[in-house]
Amino acid sequence: MNISKQLINWYTDNKRDLPWRNTTNPYFIWLSEIILQQTQVVQGRPYYDSFTATFPTVFDLANAEEQEVLKLWQGLGYYSRARNLHASAKYIVKELDGKFPDTFDQIIKLKGVGDYTASAIASICFNQVTAVVDGNVYRALSRIYGIDTPINTSKGFKEFKTLAQQLIDPKQPATFNQAIMEFGARLCKPKNPDCNSCPFNTICVALQKNIISDLPVKLKTVKVKKKYFNFIVALSKDNKTILEKRTGSGIWQNLYQFPLIETDKSASHTIIESQVKNLDLFKGHNITLSLYNDKAIIHKLSHQHLYTKFWIVNLNDDLESGILFDEITNYPVPILIGNFIEKFNF
DNA sequence: AACTCGGGGGC
DNA sequence: GCCCCAGAGTT
Numbered sequence: 001m002n003i004s005k006q007l008i009n010w011y012t013d014n015k016r017d018l019p020w021r022n023t024t025n026p027y028f029i030w031l032s033e034i035i036l037q038q039t040q041v042v043q044g045r046p047y048y049d050s051f052t053a054t055f056p057t058v059f060d061l062a063n064a065e066e067q068e069v070l071k072l073w074q075g076l077g078y079y080s081r082a083r084n085l086h087a088s089a090k091y092i093v094k095e096l097d098g099k100f101p102d103t104f105d106q107i108i109k110l111k112g113v114g115d116y117t118a119s120a121i122a123s124i125c126f127n128q129v130t131a132v133v134d135g136n137v138y139r140a141l142s143r144i145y146g147i148d149t150p151i152n153t154s155k156g157f158k159e160f161k162t163l164a165q166q167l168i169d170p171k172q173p174a175t176f177n178q179a180i181m182e183f184g185a186r187l188c189k190p191k192n193p194d195c196n197s198c199p200f201n202t203i204c205v206a207l208q209k210n211i212i213s214d215l216p217v218k219l220k221t222v223k224v225k226k227k228y229f230n231f232i233v234a235l236s237k238d239n240k241t242i243l244e245k246r247t248g249s250g251i252w253q254n255l256y257q258f259p260l261i262e263t264d265k266s267a268s269h270t271i272i273e274s275q276v277k278n279l280d281l282f283k284g285h286n287i288t289l290s291l292y293n294d295k296a297i298i299h300k301l302s303h304q305h306l307y308t309k310f311w312i313v314n315l316n317d318d319l320e321s322g323i324l325f326d327e328i329t330n331y332p333v334p335i336l337i338g339n340f341i342e343k344f345n346f
Numbered sequence: 347a348a349c350t351c352g353g354g355g356g357c
Numbered sequence: 358g359c360c361c362c363a364g365a366g367t368t
Contacts, residue, residue: 036363043354043362077352080366114365134363154347181363190361191357221360222349249367251351301352335353 003144004169004176006199011179014186016041019048021178026100026125027058030110033117034081041185047076059098061089070254070332077335079255084112102126115161123173131164132177133157136184141167142216143188146205150219222303228265229308230272231258231337233292233344234281236315240322241346242281243331251301256331258310266296272311281321288314292344299336310340 001009015021018041020032031051035044050072055061061069066086073082088110092100101107103126108118115133122128131137138151141163149156169176187194193212195201206212234242243256261267261275273289276282292310299306323331325346333341 033363038352038362038364040355040362075353077354078364080351081364084365112365116364120363132363135361136363139361152347178363185363189356218360220348249350253351299353303350304352 003200004167007179007183008169008172008175010187010199011175011182015178015182016186018045019052024125024174026102026121028052029121029124030100030113030117031085033120034085034112035076037081037117038078039076044076047073057098058089058092058100061086062093066254067332071330074255074332074338075335079253081112083254084110087111088113100125104128104130115157120177123177127173129165129168129170129173131161131168131173132181133161133164134181134184136181136188137164138216139190140180140184140188143193143206143212144200144204146209146211146215148215148217151216152218224303224305226305226307228263228267228296229306230261230263230267231308231310231340232261232276232279232313233258233310233340234313234315234319234322236317236319236322238318239325240319241325241328242319242322243328243333251304252334254332256333257337266307267309276311276313282313282315286316288316290314292340297336306336308336310344 020028023029032044032048035047035051051061054072055064064086066083069082069086070079073079076082091110092098101110104118104122107113107121108115113121119130119132122130123132138160141147141160142151145163147159147163149159151157151160164180167176167180187198195204195207195212198204198207201207206215232242234240242259244259246252246255246257259279259281261272263271269289269291276287276289290312292312296307296309299308328341328346
């Protein structure tokens with residue numbers, strides 16, 4: 001039996017019952033694929049449920065405000081996915097009359113959709129023979145075939161894409177694609193793969209050579225930068241605080257945060273106090289500054305470690321601008337801010 | 347080709 | 358502490 005058939009057989013016996021596996025509606029499949037980019041099923045699943053419930057059709061998503069979409073995305077990370085999702089929904093409604101594109105070449109034109117996602121949608125929804133290459137595929141194929149080409153190079157991508165395209169069952173591309181991914185996620189795991197029950201344990205090159213833990217090969221990890229964030233939490237007599245929208249490039253684009261003072265090292269009370277008093281926000285107000293968390297919260301992102309302190313600014317009067325405490329949960333915020341808001345309990 | 351973009355979980 | 362996750366966009 002060939003590898004494709006064996007993968008599909010394994011999948012038939014071992015697949016999880018997941019909500020997006022009970023539909024071929026391209027809108028739902030698209031939602032699931034965007035949500036699952038760089039995201040494990042257990043983390044993404046509740047977001048899939050809330051998005052399909054809140055936006056049952058592409059028209060509902062297109063008609064929403066971006067802030068509402070970001071709020072629903074809050075906590076999932078990689079927020080450009082949510083912004084691109086929303087922009088593409090508008091494009092589908094306005095330019096395509098609400099009809100989802102039905103070929104790989106048209107699907108990949110959507111913002112936020114690359115080779116992987118276009119291949120997944122084209123195969124699952126439209127039966128196109130387009131092989132997916134994701135982290136699971138890299139891992140499974142690199143081990144079974146003993147391929148040590150680095151996966152995060154264009155050469156590596158082409159090599160694995162070509163191999164996957166050769167393996168895919170042209171009669172059931174959707175099942176094959178989901179089978180190889182499920183196989184990578186559940187059996188051929190990064191750590192402690194279940195080789196004992198693997199259907200390929202007699203042919204797996206990596207297993208025979210005892211180099212399972214060396215594959216797949218990935219080139220150099222990026223080094224992590226430290227940043228020092230000081231968030232200024234204003235508290236006014238009329239129960240208001242200040243949130244600002246993050247603009248420009250960088251992390252958390254279009255999400256909200258307390259006014260931020262970034263320093264090049266851990267800042268003292270004196271330093272922050274002098275900078276806070278210079279903020280236009282507090283001109284003409286008497287303020288009292290106090291530190292909320294003496295020990296910095298270390299918020300770890302893939303490429304940054306954020307050493308974070310929250311500073312409380314008590315005002316002895318009202319704020320003309322600012323938002324009411326009761327409205328604070330309407331705003332999409334990074335989980336770092338969200339955790340503070342929850343704990344502070346405005 | 348290298349860098350940027352989140353947050354959670356396994357070990 | 359390091360690596361990975363149903364990757365894509367920008368430089």
